[in-house]
Amino acid sequence: MQEDKHEAIMELAKRRGFFWQSYEIYGGVAGFYDLGPLGVRLKEKIISLWREFFVKKHAHIVVEIETPIIAPARVFEASGHLEHFTDPIVECLKCGRKFRADHLIEEKLGIKAEGLSIEEMTKIIREHDLRCPVCGGPLSDVKLFNLLFKTTIGPYSSNTGYLRPETAQGMFVSFKRVYEVSRKKLPLGIAQIGRVARNEISPRQGMLRLREFTIAEIEFFFDPEEPVSDDMFHELLDQLPRRKIRILTVEAKKRGEEKPFEIDIEEAIRERLILTPWLGYWMAVAQEYMHALGIDYDEMYFDEKAPEERAHYSAQTFDQLVRVSRYGWIEVSGHSYRTDYDLSRHMKYSGEDLRVFKQYKEPLVVKKKHLLWDKAWIGRTYRSRAREIFEALSRMNPEEVLKQLEEKGYLEIAGAKIPKDRIKVIEREEKITGKRFIPHVAEPSFGVERILYAVLDHAYTVKDGRVVLKLPRLVAPIDVAVFPLVKDENIIRVARKIWLSLMNNGFYTIYDEEDSIGRRYARVDEIGVPAAITIDYQSLEDNTVTLRDRDTWEQVRIHIDNVVDAVRDFLRGASLDDIRHKYG
């Protein structure tokens, strides 16, 4: 066996067809991977388990949608991605360091450079002979680094489109409609699983940093003043098998801590280590999800990102890290508190009101001060300027008006003087039936390919010199293998019948009669097939077959008529003992 597990996994992935680099015959292109037959199956199962954990089990508060990969430029102007994704960069030709060109110019020369073209900035650098602030070397021309893939929509090149770098904007842009069809309830999670593209400068590390990949994420919208009712929250928390998570906070890191500590979700929220309950809740779900994929609890934790490490929209971010053999701790999901940033931006850029209305149980009756002014007098006195004055008055705070009138005896406004007796402040009762607000958002976001890699890394084991992929039964790409013990006509006949019936009952099934039985077991162990049904000579006598467990290599004998049910139970987690008792 190879010493390096990563090498071994990459080799296995290529040889057996999980994944390989794209465009191989043209020399390959960095950051792109093909999924092979087994990879597609594995990924599909990883996704369907995600859907199980995040959507199905939360069907009362989460819905799933699908939106396009290509979006008009406006969307990413609003989201801030165009601004934050396009950096003018200069490189030192001597030491190779890179700098934000606009920042460097502002800092060193005191010239406002924001918004200047790259040519203008290059010109400024040349004219002032700006040099590398670190080593004093000469600087390159200013280049634009934009991680958004650009394209055009339709035949006109002016109609710019971008490939989304996250699925999130789809949920924000369509929030109003989804909220509407979900009968205007909060909290509301909108989930989406889809492909995204990021034009990384130098993708590395195989499947871990791709230019095109799949994200599974939820934008979870809630009322910031009343994120969740206690009842609902406890109902959800009580369903978690484990309420503790391992986290490493920025605060702890500042103290020099390097190891995460364990804390109850509720406590973390109460202590304000996690800024909003929903962020914490979804982190706990993420923990369960990764655990179901075969990652031990102590092989993962949540790492809080420092403000400068966070994305532009985030008020708090935790990365879910999982340990893998080669790279150490890698990020498989990010959990960000996006506040009302995205919806506010889309309100501003689209002009749509994306606020939600929440009706109070009882309308609030508040006494409110109102300003009344003598329109006739003001009109007569100020004539054509009256309209302007009215508008200014309507913007005034009654309390302040009272104060001014008190102090000066008149109100000075819009260049006019209005005497005390022309203005009245009255108190009126108002019924407030509810409030309008911009929901806040907690976002759990998963990189599916990274999960896929982490799952393989954790499943990969070597037993007696043979590779056994101990994938959780639920995510194994192939469910069950059917083998005739030897190439005996009668045995083969029975085996093929069982194979067909398993296939017709929804299992991904392999049938193999080539080579020795040991070799066939080895072949399916290597790709993680959890169960193998073997038909032998005894089968011909008493209609029983054996079910073999990939992980223990133990077998139990069951009746042929029970094969489908037994395999189903086994895949759902039944032990061989369970199977023996039920079907043996």
Added chain:
RNA sequence: GCGGCGGUCGUCUAGCCUGGACUAGGACGCCGGCCUUCCAAGCCGGUGAUCCCGGGUUCAAAUCCCGGCCGCCGCACCA
């Protein structure tokens, strides 16, 4: 983008320094056959590499030189 190392059958690799008997060797895999009553058994036969791409040097290039692509590691970057 910079620096270091690397790229040979499906996979892993030998050969490269020191150019030529390399018709590029091996192992595993894969395909066909024989054998086989439960864990990569054995035997026989077969398949498979324009040596990453392009250019150059040379009588002659897998081998030397240049450029590109790709990979890994470090730096930089990283929603």
